[in-house]
Amino acid sequence: MTLSQFDYVFAIGTFFALLDAFNNGANDVANAWATSVSSRSISYRQAMIFGTIFEMLGAITVGARTADTIKNQIIPNDAFKGNAGVQMLAFTCALAAASSWVMWCTRHSAHVSSTYSLVSAVAGVGVATVGASKVQWGWNDGKGLGAIFAGLGMAPAISACFASIIFMLIKLVVHIRKNPVPWAVWTSPFFFLIAGTICTLSIVYKGSPNLGLNKRPASFIVGVTLGTGGAVCLLAAIFFVPYVYAKVIQKDYTIKWYHAVYGPLLFYREPPADASEAKVPNYAVVQDDEETAETPASSASVASGEEKKISDEADNKLALADPEVQRPQMTYKELNAEGERKLHAKLRKKRGPIGWAMRTLHDNPMGPGQIYELHNIKIFFKRLPAMIVAGALYGLHYDIHAAQTGIAGTPDGERMARVYAHAKKYPNEVEHTYSFVQILTACTASFAHGANDIGNSVGPWAVIYGAWSTGNAAQSKAPVPVWQLAVLSATISLGLITYGYNIMKVMGNKITYHSPSRGCSMEMGAAITVLVFSQYSLPVSTSMCITGATVGVGLCNGTLKAVNFQRVGLLAFSWIMTIPVAGTLGGVLMGLFLNAPHF
Known part of the structure; x- marks a missing residue:
């Protein structure tokens, strides 16, 4: 390749890397936040703000680890024999195939995994470039295609188990009580403890390579993780419990969110004399459009x-x-x-x-x-x-x-x-308590997504940028620059804000009934699963995790009728079809460009 050709391929590769990140936000991140929005714990606009913040934090602090699997473990670096031009073209074609497929599916509200789209495209490109024998089809110490595709079945199942365990804990501690509202209020710090601990664990455990936390002793990791989680729990006990006590137990309809700063003084706050019903949102999901439903009027x-x-x-x-x-x-x-x-x-x-x-x-x-x-x-x-x-x-x-x-x-x-x-409805006062917990769990899930899925786009882009800037194919082994993580995580957030509604409108309540207590269990189960896979450098689909968690919580209703298995079946079909479609697209593109007549 001449210098101008290098520049041309770099420009095209950068475009498709940004497009892939945009699709990632419009598809996978939208799916992750659909649970919170569907549960009415958070508005769409608030979800955009929190999603942007925590996606970038997860991507920048932890995301570099999973990028290495996409860059170097599917197609071995030595397979390119030092030809930086072919290496750039290969990952450009992979990004083009994956981003085109995901964008088409998102436009038609067909939910697919951007993670598996890119992995499949890279495998297809590898077959067209260096032959099927050079592609790492096996386990490869947990980093080959065998290990990655094993997550297709493992990730939803593991997420379903984690989520159902958390929700059953909430049911046993709160929902089955004769008077569940006080139980929900007084036990809420425990669930803040879980969320805070997991979010901290995702940063500290083996740490970000840029922060060097992976070199710290185990005692440091345990101390910081439990200490931070305990601090979140303590803050919840001091400020959140008195606030929600005054709002849902004392039924003080005059209390505002900023009154939480008063802490324990709210226990002594006298509610209005006419306080007879807690002023909390109605979390019930109905099929009628609220704005066209008939409302009483004097x-x-x-x-x-x-x-x-x-x-x-x-x-x-x-x-x-x-x-x-x-x-x-x-x-x-x-x-x-x-x-x-x-x-x-x-x-x-x-x-x-x-x-x-x-x-x-x-x-x-x-x-x-x-x-x-x-x-x-x-x-x-x-x-x-x-x-x-x-x-x-x-x-x-x-x-x-x-x-x-x-x-x-x-x-x-x-x-x-x-x-x-077939889904039991719980009191709005109880669900309101868990709506705050769900905001924290949603942020944790978004952080986990940024840590894991940023590798989808930044891995190939880092290879393209390294080969373009140095002319050396071996540059792909260099660490991913922080600025690349920041740029693509911002693009992911842009996709969520502007195009995520296409996926949100078909997820959420169309699989099973959602409520804040269910939603926080789903998000926590998915976040735990993503973080476990991320620690082993395995790209896993966040979409599959949250879908598996949703099904697991739905089954906790005690009947199969509480889950829309037709929708689940369509999702599973789209996941499976992604592998041959994206792989074929990537391989065909690479074969065409690699063998096109040139002068």
Whole structure:
């Protein structure tokens, strides 16, 4: 390769590395946060903020370890025989194949594993480049394809076991009590202890190579881990327990979140005389759209100008409640389109950039004829700024809960109604207590994802950058620079914020019934599994872990009917198909470019 060719391949490889990281955020990270958003423990926007922070922390402090497996353990470095150009081209083709497949699946809300997409693509590229005999198909001390693909079955099963154990512990300690609310309040520091310990363990145990924590003695690791977890537990006991005691036991509806700083003084806070019910969110999941459901109103509040609105709401509810009358003429795709039109109508009423963008697009449709018609060219340039704004902000304003509710009267809606009916509902006061724990467990899961899945994109990119900057194929063995981890973790967060709703809307409550106590168990089980695999440098799918944990907690309801196994089956099918599709794409791309005529 000439210098200009090196530059060209480096530019293309960098583009696909960023695209792969973007897809990782839109796919795997969105799946990890879907549990918290579906449980209503955290809003979509809050999930974006916390996800960004902890993804970057996990990637920068721990993520370099798993990158080595992607870089050097699937295709041995000596197989390239010092040809840096071929090495760059190989990993560029792998990134192109994996990112293209994952983006197509994400666009169609088909959930696949970005980890296995890239691993399969690298294997396919290896076959096309150096032959099947050079690819590490076996166990290879836990770092070959055999070990990685073994996680396809092990990771969901292990996650299901961890998650179900944690949720059964919550059931035994809290849910089966005659008065579970006090039990939930007083035992909450214990679950903060678990979450804090695991999050600390992920940083300290064998540590980040950049921090040198892996050289510390075992006593140091145990002391720091338990000390930090114990500190989180103590802080929860001092500040969180009094706050939630006043809110859910004393039923003080005047208390605010910032009152938690008063700590034990809140035990002596007198609730209002008319405090009869705790002011907590309703965590129940229903199939009806909340904004179209009928709500009671006094005659004094019904002005003449509101009568039409109430009539419209009644008509909307009738349309939901009587599917046999209203819906036989509409296909399932048309029903989804109807829901999307309702969402767009809501967005057009909003203030700010998203409202302006949606109104501009709605009021300026493209005219008849092709885009090169003069009137369409004018309309296009008028729509262009709104298209950019809408593309950047649409995901932040997407109604995840409405998209997950299902459509009454359709097969999907009937399956979800069956799942909901076989899941026991617990008091909102209890679930509210665990919503705070779930925020911490979600952050732990996001940290674990950043630690593990950053290797998917940064491994190939580090190889491409090293070969481009030095012209030496052996440079792939060099440590991954921190700036590369930071750039790709930021790109992962961008994918979550702008495109993650495509996956969130089909996950969560469509597998089993979600609530904060269930959700924190799922996330904790998945986080433990990811961290265990990460310590052994094994790339494992975070998506598979959280899905396995979701199924495990669903089965804790005591019946198979509490899990939508059709959705689980579709997920498993997409995981399995990812291996041959991504591998074939990578191999074909590499074969075409490697053997293309050149002068």
